[in-house]
Amino acid sequence: MTTIIEPVEAIADVEGDVPPERLARPATRKGIGVSRALLWPALATSLVLTQIPFLVTIYYSLQEWNLLKPGDQHFAWFQNYVTVFSNGSFVSSLVATVLITGSAVILSTLFGLLLAVLLDRRFRGRALARTLLITPFLIMPAAAALIWKWSMFEATSGMVNWLIGLVGIPPVAWNTDAPVVTVIGVLTWQYTPFFMLILLAGLQSQSRDVLEASSVDGAGPARQFALITLPHLRQYIEIAVLLGSIQLVQVFDPVAIMTRGSGGTKTLSYLLYERAFVGLEVGEAAAYGVVTVIVTIVIATVALRTLFKIFTEGTR
Amino acid sequence: MTSATLAPPARPRRVRPVGRAQRRVRASAITLITWGLVVLFFFPVAWMVLTAFKPERQAATSPPTFLADWTLDQFAAVFNRDMAPYLINSLTASIASTVLVLLLAIPAAYALSIRPIVRVRDALFFFISTRFMPVAAGIIPVYLLLQGLGLLDNISALSILYVGINLPIAVWMMRSFFSEVPVEIVEAAQIDGARLHTELFRVVLPIVLPGVAAAGLICFIFAWNEYFLANLLTSTAARTTPPFLTSFVDGRGLFLSVLSAASSIAVLPVVIAGWIAQKQLVRGLAMGAIK
Numbered sequence: 001m002t003t004i005i006e007p008v009e010a011i012a013d014v015e016g017d018v019p020p021e022r023l024a025r026p027a028t029r030k031g032i033g034v035s036r037a038l039l040w041p042a043l044a045t046s047l048v049l050t051q052i053p054f055l056v057t058i059y060y061s062l063q064e065w066n067l068l069k070p071g072d073q074h075f076a077w078f079q080n081y082v083t084v085f086s087n088g089s090f091v092s093s094l095v096a097t098v099l100i101t102g103s104a105v106i107l108s109t110l111f112g113l114l115l116a117v118l119l120d121r122r123f124r125g126r127a128l129a130r131t132l133l134i135t136p137f138l139i140m141p142a143a144a145a146l147i148w149k150w151s152m153f154e155a156t157s158g159m160v161n162w163l164i165g166l167v168g169i170p171p172v173a174w175n176t177d178a179p180v181v182t183v184i185g186v187l188t189w190q191y192t193p194f195f196m197l198i199l200l201a202g203l204q205s206q207s208r209d210v211l212e213a214s215s216v217d218g219a220g221p222a223r224q225f226a227l228i229t230l231p232h233l234r235q236y237i238e239i240a241v242l243l244g245s246i247q248l249v250q251v252f253d254p255v256a257i258m259t260r261g262s263g264g265t266k267t268l269s270y271l272l273y274e275r276a277f278v279g280l281e282v283g284e285a286a287a288y289g290v291v292t293v294i295v296t297i298v299i300a301t302v303a304l305r306t307l308f309k310i311f312t313e314g315t316r
Numbered sequence: 317m318t319s320a321t322l323a324p325p326a327r328p329r330r331v332r333p334v335g336r337a338q339r340r341v342r343a344s345a346i347t348l349i350t351w352g353l354v355v356l357f358f359f360p361v362a363w364m365v366l367t368a369f370k371p372e373r374q375a376a377t378s379p380p381t382f383l384a385d386w387t388l389d390q391f392a393a394v395f396n397r398d399m400a401p402y403l404i405n406s407l408t409a410s411i412a413s414t415v416l417v418l419l420l421a422i423p424a425a426y427a428l429s430i431r432p433i434v435r436v437r438d439a440l441f442f443f444i445s446t447r448f449m450p451v452a453a454g455i456i457p458v459y460l461l462l463q464g465l466g467l468l469d470n471i472s473a474l475s476i477l478y479v480g481i482n483l484p485i486a487v488w489m490m491r492s493f494f495s496e497v498p499v500e501i502v503e504a505a506q507i508d509g510a511r512l513h514t515e516l517f518r519v520v521l522p523i524v525l526p527g528v529a530a531a532g533l534i535c536f537i538f539a540w541n542e543y544f545l546a547n548l549l550t551s552t553a554a555r556t557t558p559p560f561l562t563s564f565v566d567g568r569g570l571f572l573s574v575l576s577a578a579s580s581i582a583v584l585p586v587v588i589a590g591w592i593a594q595k596q597l598v599r600g601l602a603m604g605a606i607k
Contacts, residue, residue, distance in 0.1 A: 035427040039439060042424035042483060049480030050446040053454025060456060115357075118350040123343075129350060131591050132358040138590035139361065140541040142558035143579035146565065147364045150376075150572055157376035157572075159363060189360070197598045250450040253543045257562060269452040269544075276456050277548065286456050293453045 054293070060286035067280035080287035090288075093271040094295065096264050100180065101248045101299065104187035105241060111188065112195025112240070113233075117225075119196070120203040130200075137193035145257035148186045149175060179263035186254045191247075195240045202236030203229070242300060249296050268292045361583075368577035375573035390577035399578060402560040406582075408471050409546075409556060410539040413478035417486045417535050418528065420479070422521075425490035430502055430520060440488070447484035451544055462549060471554040477545055482535040489534065493527025494520070530596030537586050557582045 064076035084090050119130055136144070152159050153174035161171040174182050206229065214224050252269045259265040261274065272292060276285030367375050368391070370384040428439060458477065459468075467473040497520055521528070543558040550556060561582055564575040590597060 038423035038427035042420040042487060043439065043442065045420055045479065046443060046446045046483055049477065049483075050449055050454060053457045054449060056457035057453055115350075115353060118346065118353065121346070123347040123350065125351075129354045131594060132354050134590065134594055134597070135358060135361050135587060138537065138587045139583050140543075140558055140561075140579075140586065142541075142543045142561050143364075143583050144360075146561055146575060147360060147579055150565070150575065151363060151367060152360055154376065157378045157380070159359070159380060162378070162380055189357070192357070201598050246447075250452065252452075253558075256543075256547070269450060272452045272455075273548075277459075282456060282460070289450075289453045289456060292450050296450055 054289075057286045057289045060282055061290050063283045063286075065282040067282060076283065080283045081291075083284055084287045084291060089266070089271060090291070092264070093266050093268050096180075097249060097251075097267045097295065098299070100183055100187065100251060100265065100267060101245055103184045104191060104248050104251075105245050107184070107188040108191040108195045108244060109237065109241060111192040112199050113237075115192065115196045116199035116203055119200055133196060134193045136189050137191070137197075139190065141190065141253040142257060144186055144190055145254040148189070148254075149182065149258045153182045153185070175258070176263075179259040179265050182258055183251075183254045183265050186258070187248060187251060191244055194244060198236055198240040199233060202233045206232050246296065246300055249299050268295060361587075364576045365580050367573050368580045370573045372570040372573050375576070376570065390574045391581070393574050394578045394581060397564075397574075397578075399557075399560065399581065402555055402557045403581070405471055405550075405554055406540055406556040406558075409475045409478060409554075410536045412472070412475040413482060413539045414532050414535040416475070416479045417482045418532055421483060421486035421490055421531065422528065424487050425494050426520065428487070429491045429494035430497060430499075440491070443484040443487045446480075451481070455545075455548065459548065468549055469551045469554045471550075474545060474549055474554060474556070475539075477549070478535075478539045478542065481542070482538055485538070486531045486535055489531045490524065490527055493524045493530075497523050526596065530593060533589055533593050533596070537590065540586050 061080050062075060062077060063073060064079060065073040115133060119126065119133070123129075155161065155171060155173040155175065158174070160174065165171060172178065210228060211224060214228055219227065250269050251267055252273065255261060255265050255267055255270045256273070261267075261270045266274075268288065269292060272285050272288040275281050275288060279285070366384075369386045369388070370381065371387050371389065374381040374384040462468050462470070462473055501519060501523070541558065542556075546556040547559040550559070561575070561578055564571055564578050
């Protein structure tokens with residue numbers, strides 16, 4: 001998992017490294033021993049609960065193993081990976097994962113930024129507005145998926161169709177005709193508060209002096225936002241996008257509950273679930289697991305790289 | 317934004333002096349837009365709670381029923397369908413995993429911040445990388461192991477897996493709170509001959525208590541809301557609330573208001589806790605990367 005460290009560096013940079021006065025403290029042999037003893041239980045637990053299962057998954061992925069044929073387990077080299085890549089379902093799952101994750105991250109960032117900017121000013125009931133806005137993130141994803149599917153997106157009695165009907169748009173059978181939209185919709189709704197909170201923290205950490213100075217120099221609100229606020233927000237957007245895309249790329253709940261993978265919503269984690277626990281193909285599912293980890297790393301890295309590019313070009 | 321008006325009109329370049337009244341109108345318009353968006357975002361939650369108080373025949377209507385014959389029947393129905401054991405399972409798994417996480421993460425965060433050792437960064441990156449690994453990556457061996465040990469549908473097994481998920485968040489988050497404890501306080505305690513446990517419990521913990529509480533809350537929320545593992549690894553005895561909710565979807569009859577009632581009950585504890593601790597939530601969500 002060494003490659004993952006690269007994008008993560010952004011997080012360390014925000015907080016800054018260990019302050020020098022802490023490092024300057026003489027590290028006695030006893031002190032180091034105590035620190036190690038304090039750290040080990042947590043490290044060992046993480047190792048046992050997350051890393052070892054992954055290593056076993058890698059091992060399984062090299063096995064020909066179907067649970068329905070118990071005596072038939074044997075080493076198969078990269079046979080499962082050949083199956084994974086030659087099989088059409090992998091590519092369509094990858095497309096679904098990238099589409100759903102990408103759309104939800106972009107939409108949540110835009111809505112989150114808009115709401116953060118709107119909340120970063122004094123107005124009546126601001127605390128209440130903020131409290132109400134974070135609620136979607138606190139809602140249990142299973143409940144959110146069920147309510148959105150049956151109460152919001154439902155074709156005849158759903159509130160979405162009622163709302164768009166008020167402005168004269170004909171009803172849409174979201175759940176059957178546009179399952180991808182329903183999944184992206186729920187995810188955007190749930191993750192917008194997450195982005196908003198992080199970006200709001202960024203806005204509030206802005207130096208008022210700089211903003212005042214720029215407005216004295218005649219910068220209008222739009223210029224001020226583009227030239228001062230956005231560059232300042234950059235690191236916060238990066239963190240939000242990184243953490244958000246890592247959560248979203250694993251998306252399972254709304255897919256399992258709302259669409260069962262129909263209509264182009266079969267994400268990698270749902271595909272793995274299906275292969276392992278419906279198809280009982282342990283080896284093949286394990287190969288999907290390994291590939292999913294690699295895709296997660298790639299998506300997180302690409303998400304960050306792209307952001308870096310947009311920002312360095314935008315501020316030049 | 318009133319400070320802008322106090323600034324001296326330094327440059328003649330500022331040619332568009334906006335009148336006071338005009339500015340007030342604009343501010344009100346922005347406030348109005350803000351509240352419009354707030355209502356839009358909160359609407360599904362409000363609608364869920366409203367629907368929970370409707371009789372079934374008024375729940376899924378076209379056009380929607382805004383003035384229903386309000387009733388508590390659906391809540392009675394939810395508990396008649398025996399929701400309590402599922403809530404208790406959720407509570408058990410959430411509390412047990414959170415307590416375990418804190419027991420492991422407090423010493424670790426302490427070691428990583430107050431008593432810096434070599435390779436602090438390595439340890440931190442190890443923790444965060446485990447968080448970034450999809451749950452799917454390790455689920456097959458875990459499932460087969462639990463099956464072999466007869467631990468499927470076991471709430472303790474589920475709780476321990478939640479520890480694995482939440483530990484990295486707790487370590488990162490608490491490290492950021494621990495790092496704010498002034499070194500002088502710890503050193504003074506050490507010079508006074510305070511032992512390790514005294515140093516930790518009497519000196520440091522009281523200072524970082526809000527941070528510990530926030531980390532605990534985040535772990536609780538994630539465990540309470542978790543669906544993937546709960547759905548896969550439990551069936552009846554240890555079933556938690558999120559997979560139980562899906563059982564309210566009925567292929568034949570009406571179910572929307574009873575589903576809304578069950579969902580409202582299920583989300584209530586976490587929503588209230590989250591509202592109360594929203595200030596600390598930010599830092600927890602960003603794993604302590606933002607103060």
